[in-house]
Amino acid sequence: MIPAPRGALSEILLERIRETDADLSAVAKAEPDGSEDAHLALWVLYELHYRGIAGVDDRLEWDPDLLRLRRGLERAFEAELRVRYGAAAPEHTEPFADALFAYMDGHKGPAVSTYVQRDASREQMTELLRHRSIYHLKEFDPSAWVIPRLPVAPQAALMELAWDEYGTGDPNRLHRHLFARGLAACGLDPGYASYVDDAPLEILEQNNAMSLFGLHRRLRGAALGHLACFEATSSVPSRRLALGLMRLEMPREITDYYTEHVEADAVHDQLAVRAICGSLVEAEPELLDEVFFGAFTCLDLEARYAGWLLDRWQVPAEPRS
């Protein structure tokens, strides 16, 4: 997997990191042409921390020039995310779990799943699967960075959820593996990040936000707020997607992935909001607003993707319900 560049920055980055003993100082000083270029470059830099990139020396994960470039891109992205959140920051009320659930329920952005359940064509469904594959093939991995950075109670709670995400020791139940099998059954490429060139800016932003939150200890509150929101907004849409896949008579393996998430995420949303985030804000009350920032970012980036996709499909946007 080597993505196609989307501007001057991603072009020089992808070119230089594949050269032997390349001088990367010019890469660190390069400027992006725009948001897609910046987010593809950031995505590439993050991938050095996950599975690596074909033809790229693994030692570049900790190269100071690349870390300098990453820091600049992250600062701009985080600042933008915080501006978006600024207007939507809640008045915090007690108890915490009720307040977070109510905050998420109150965010009525456009949703893809209602249209997909009733009307999407097979071509549209496979396009959605290709986009989703960028995250689902590394499902939960960004949240796993947070594990060693937590007080006792939220650490135990996060592991309880992670154990299920990672298949309770059975590789066949590992969620990313379930998704890979679903892709293959649909005739799609199950290879890691195979479809990154199809990913619009909104998908790159979603993936980069999770890596940003996961890789910085100071952002652990946002990482867990994002996780809680991701889990809390998954069960009902997963059922709609499963119904859409059955309507289109798509393979059982991909339907199984979403059916598994109907049941799993009905558990995980309670665990993530109450046990993980609840115990985090009890142990570290100063992180309360960060949890809401993470949750908002999850909602906002999904709404942006849904808006982009429905517009592309020329479907009137229906609010999430």
Next chain:
Amino acid sequence: MNQPEHFDHPDVVICAGGPMLLRGDHLVADADSELHRTTRPVSAVCRCGKSANQPWCDATHKALPAKLRP
């Protein structure tokens, strides 16, 4: 020196307005006395009666008005 804290960790958790969480391995009888074995580390049992995946929660309670939630 502070003593490390002891944490409550119940096997059964009633979630306000949502399901009942069960930790560990259990055999659950549904309303028709059919038996269902838990398959995950923590399972959510439907309390609103509207789940399409009985006896397990499928988050349908989120679609109910607050006063109709369990």
